[in-house]
Amino acid sequence: MEDEAKSKKISRKKVAVLPWMRNPVDVSSFNKCPLNHLPFLHPRYRFLYTSAGKPSIELPSAMLLMRSYHLPVLVNGGTKLEAALCSSGIDSLFPVQVAVWQETIGPGSFERDICVNSPTGSGKTLAYALPIVQTLSTRTVKCIRALVVLPTRDLALQVRDVFATIAPAVGLSVGLAVGQSSIADEISMLIERPKLEAGICYDPDSESRSVELQSAVDILVATPGRLMDHINNTKGFTLEHLCYLVVDETDRLLRESYQSWLPTVLQCTSSTVDSLFASVSTSLSSGFGSLRTIRRVGVERGFKSKPYPRLVKMVLSATLTQDPSKLAQLDLHHPLFMTTGKIRYQLPEHLASFKLICEPKLKPLYLVALLQSLQGEKCIVFTSSVESTHRLCTLLKFFGDLGIKIKEYSGHQHQTLRSKTLRGFREGGIQVVVSSDAMTRGMDVEGVRNVINYDKPPYIKTYIHRAGRTARAGNYGRCFTLLHEDEAKQFKKLLKKADIDSCPTYTVSLDSVQSLRTTYDDALEKLKESVEIETFKKQKIGFKSSSKRKR
Numbered sequence: 001m002e003d004e005a006k007s008k009k010i011s012r013k014k015v016a017v018l019p020w021m022r023n024p025v026d027v028s029s030f031n032k033c034p035l036n037h038l039p040f041l042h043p044r045y046r047f048l049y050t051s052a053g054k055p056s057i058e059l060p061s062a063m064l065l066m067r068s069y070h071l072p073v074l075v076n077g078g079t080k081l082e083a084a085l086c087s088s089g090i091d092s093l094f095p096v097q098v099a100v101w102q103e104t105i106g107p108g109s110f111e112r113d114i115c116v117n118s119p120t121g122s123g124k125t126l127a128y129a130l131p132i133v134q135t136l137s138t139r140t141v142k143c144i145r146a147l148v149v150l151p152t153r154d155l156a157l158q159v160r161d162v163f164a165t166i167a168p169a170v171g172l173s174v175g176l177a178v179g180q181s182s183i184a185d186e187i188s189m190l191i192e193r194p195k196l197e198a199g200i201c202y203d204p205d206s207e208s209r210s211v212e213l214q215s216a217v218d219i220l221v222a223t224p225g226r227l228m229d230h231i232n233n234t235k236g237f238t239l240e241h242l243c244y245l246v247v248d249e250t251d252r253l254l255r256e257s258y259q260s261w262l263p264t265v266l267q268c269t270s271s272t273v274d275s276l277f278a279s280v281s282t283s284l285s286s287g288f289g290s291l292r293t294i295r296r297v298g299v300e301r302g303f304k305s306k307p308y309p310r311l312v313k314m315v316l317s318a319t320l321t322q323d324p325s326k327l328a329q330l331d332l333h334h335p336l337f338m339t340t341g342k343i344r345y346q347l348p349e350h351l352a353s354f355k356l357i358c359e360p361k362l363k364p365l366y367l368v369a370l371l372q373s374l375q376g377e378k379c380i381v382f383t384s385s386v387e388s389t390h391r392l393c394t395l396l397k398f399f400g401d402l403g404i405k406i407k408e409y410s411g412h413q414h415q416t417l418r419s420k421t422l423r424g425f426r427e428g429g430i431q432v433v434v435s436s437d438a439m440t441r442g443m444d445v446e447g448v449r450n451v452i453n454y455d456k457p458p459y460i461k462t463y464i465h466r467a468g469r470t471a472r473a474g475n476y477g478r479c480f481t482l483l484h485e486d487e488a489k490q491f492k493k494l495l496k497k498a499d500i501d502s503c504p505t506y507t508v509s510l511d512s513v514q515s516l517r518t519t520y521d522d523a524l525e526k527l528k529e530s531v532e533i534e535t536f537k538k539q540k541i542g543f544k545s546s547s548k549r550k551r
């Protein structure tokens with residue numbers, strides 16, 4: 001939001017778009033592509049099988065050929081990756097995935113850093129996950145080669161799951177650094193302990209042992225805070241072999257410094273010839289293990305005959321920032337901008353936007369009437385803050401049996417509770433989630449048919465991300481915005497920024513609103529009591545902890 005407020009001020013001064021953003025690759029000019037027609041993947045059938053189904057060339061030479069194209073190993077005439085994708089219900093790639101594929105595995109060959117601005121739900125996660133996994137499938141030594149950074153824990157978990165559906169198929173391990181478990185547990189998942197002879201105890205503080213520690217993962221999905229903890233404190237944790245850095249939800253991640261994670265990562269990964277020579281001279285004295293590391297850098301990280309290539313960066317968002325000072329932080333190399341269509345803010349193709357004009361004092365009643373008219377369809381209700389999320393959710397529960405299960409989701413809740421709610425929502429036990437902006441970005445819950453803006457979104461970016469929780473992956477969805485009469489004009493202006501000229505009015509029956517009035521009065525009374533009890537409890541806890549401190 002701050003980003004948008006600032007960019008508003010700047011836009012009045014008419015900041016020029018960066019030259020490389022002026023002629024983007026238009027993702028909408030690409031079509032969906034069945035997996036077996038994917039360029040560079042398809043020829044394997046021709047190389048390997050004749051029309052009679054007999055192998056046309058020897059398998060080992062075919063394997064070599066595939067390796068040179070970063071193609072994964074064959075299984076029964078298909079690829080392990082293809083099989084993994086198919087078993088998770090993916091039989092073709094979406095346009096953004098095909099476009100990115102062209103620039104990575106295809107002719108583009110990861111030569112440029114890639115910046116993707118593509119609508120919510122268009123499949124950006126797989127767009128970067130698939131080429132990375134395919135390229136790394138030929139690696140022989142395990143170390144962190146790809147790092148994906150996301151702003152929240154739940155988003156990181158979601159992205160880890162996408163990698164986990166394809167990476168193990170080609171023998172790659174995916175790790176998570178988000179602070180979901182204790183730091184010790186996380187370390188044990190990320191770092192492989194040396195295998196010791198019987199009777200010898202491993203001492204994690206021993207300097208002499210640290211050279212033997214190895215990464216247990218090839219791909220790491222992390223949030224900035226926990227990533228910094230590992231960079232600063234975890235023995236054996238290194239990003240020196242990193243080949244791919246993905247900054248997902250880029251504009252959100254660049255908005256805050258998060259302990260300067262980005263400059264730190266860039267510093268950890270800068271592999272100049274100088275530093276390489278420095279490490280050669282130190283490693284020569286430190287034994288065979290490190291010598292292997294030098295060879296790994298020289299051979300595996302090298303492609304296109306460049307022995308020590310730069311780190312490839314991929315940055316993505318549905319509302320990618322165009323602010324030059326923000327983008328400069330990424331230190332992009334010859335960046336390629338890929339965007340969908342000509343409009344900066346695009347909504348999903350099958351999203352229908354509606355407004356619902358309500359009397360200010362009766363807004364909760366309009367919401368209940370709307371929820372009832374949606375008949376239990378999965379729905380996310382967005383409010384403007386964690387406090388109003390809590391209040392609204394509590395109020396809805398006091399409405400009695402609405403026949404729908406409603407839960408709250410906000411940044412103030414404990415992670416375990418949030419995860420439980422998310423699980424229930426995904427599995428269908430919960431039909432309505434009332435959320436603060438914690439669920440606005442990136443969250444992918446299958447079957448969400450409706451999004452309701454209980455509070456008007458302050459910025460178009462907020463509208464794009466909230467609305468984008470529905471109508472994902474080509475599905476249909478609706479976004480309703482509850483407005484007071486005097487907010488309508490402002491809202492119209494806001495939608496104009498995403499080139500939305502028409503936002504029809506949705507109506508709920510006034511009778512159903514009126515019929516809820518008595519229940520509403522009771523619910524309001526109960527809400528008042530509940531707020532008082534909670535305030536009292538909070539004060540009591542505050543008093544206890546402050547008197548403890550005094551003691």
Ligand SMILES: Nc1ncnc2c1ncn2[C@@H]1O[C@H](COP(=O)(O)OP(=O)(O)OP(=O)(O)O)[C@@H](O)[C@H]1O
Pocket residue numbers: 089090091092093094097118119120121122123124125126317318441442443444468472473
């Ligand atoms: N090729 C595909 N075929 C079928 N479904 C797909 C494909 N690619 C992605 N999906 C599904 O589409 C949904 C949206 O994908 P994803 O979360 O990557 O979108 P996104 O563009 O990152 O959205 P956001 O901007 O909101 O983060 C997911 O449920 C994912 O499983």
